[in-house]
Amino acid sequence: MKKILVPCDFSDSAIQAFKFALQIAKQSKGEIILLHVVEPPFLRGTMLVPPLYFEENFLNDMTVSAEKNFEELKSKWANEGIKIHTLVEHGPTTKTINRIAEENKADLIVMGTQGATGFKEFLVGSNTEKVVRFSSLPVLAIRKSLELSRIKNIVFPTTLDPKQNKLLSHIRELQNFFSAKLHLLLVNTPHNMKRTSDEKVMMEEYAKEFDLQNYTINTRNDFYESDSIINFTNEIQADMIAMGTHSRKGLAHLFSGSMTEDVVNRMDCPIWTYSIKD
Template sequence: MKTIVIPFDFSPYSLAALKTAQKVSVKSGAKIICVTVIPSEVDYDKLSDEAKLKYTELREEKEEAERILPDYIHEVAPAKADIVQEVRIGVPNELILRVAEEFSADLIVMGAYGKGYSQGKFIGSTLQKVLRKSTVPVLAVKEALDGNDFRKIAFASTFHPDSKQAFAKIKSLVKAFKSSVHLLFVNTPDKFTSSDEVKKGMDLFQSGNEEIVFHQHTYNDGEVEKGILGFCQESGIKWLAVVTGKHDKSPTYQISTTETILFKGDLGILSVKV
């Protein structure tokens, strides 16, 4: 893992994401790219120099953010490693993904909410869009994860062959923390799967990853999301990886397992696409 992108909007949740990313950086040696987006329908990056002169207010906001960010971040999240700061103007989710592509990010770490958060609100719309569109693994947090939290991770899956491809994307992160990986299959009445079939899938998943410590678990519940949350709470696990499908063209009202678990619990959720 070489590069981590952190969207930072001065909210407590973005600070939790930054502190989490710093823990990952210390273990992996990855550099941190902190991106602050000044919201606008104007795609400022793509304007000519002449056209940019027309947007005085936006330009002044950008210059102010560039001036105050270094000292502010050093004050709230001091660390030895330098943080590269990018201030952009435009649509937040689009700019976050653009920066991740420009810097060839291996991981995006985001807060569950932005600075417009109100109590009881579902997860932030920017996070939802990034989760749906990003091809890079996205770790979403409500609270900062510390070094001990990273020592155990749950990997919830149906353990079809494509889940092994998804794990390959986060394997370096797991190895950096020497995390024990708790493979989790939630059995529900409507999609019941035999123990033999689950074990066969998990055994195939583990094959070729012998340097990782795995534990296999089947957990019974009426709903997948409830089962995942229940298992993690009982096992003292603070972060979870979930393999997700392609939702980039899905309507916003189609809520995925990743988003539901993040909303209902306090786990850090690592969304990984095949």
């Protein structure tokens, strides 16, 4: 987590993401790229305001405003010694975020969300959901910043898919960074039920296959995966949830989109996602 991209619209949720990213950068001795994306307006031309003239002035004004806000943000929250780059880019938000991440070889995107409403939009086509879907990088969604030292228990819901080498590599990195315990969670539903006698053996083999350390094995039976994940996370008072996603279906590689929406809408803790490509 040496190079962290933080898309920023200067909302409270974006500031929370920036504050959390600062802590990550401090611990990793990394750097932050603060990015503000301005989408050009699409207006029909009129005799009074030609669209090119309007757009040029609009973009210039928005750029000046963003640069001023960047300075205030850094002055209020940034720590000495942390390298922070600021960028103002014009274009489609999602594509621009992913392009800047690739061009700058970022290895983590930290984005803010407003909670229930923000995460509802997150999962029905908003910019954050699209970033999660198409980004080749891990994405960490933050509702409220918290101290890194508080993250000691990470819930990792899994389907025990053996073809998850990249995902598990990132999971181990995430766990090591926070020096946290990993809690593997297998949820049985009426449509996806495994025999109780097989569950523990399967999970132990999975953990051994991917060389997991400092972990617990947990299974739950429920009608809905989301309820089980939420209840388990609250039960052990976990500090983060780490989930694999699918590039074609957004947050649906391990779970249905509506289920994941339910989880993140009802949880305050950070949600880490990684998109598994086909």
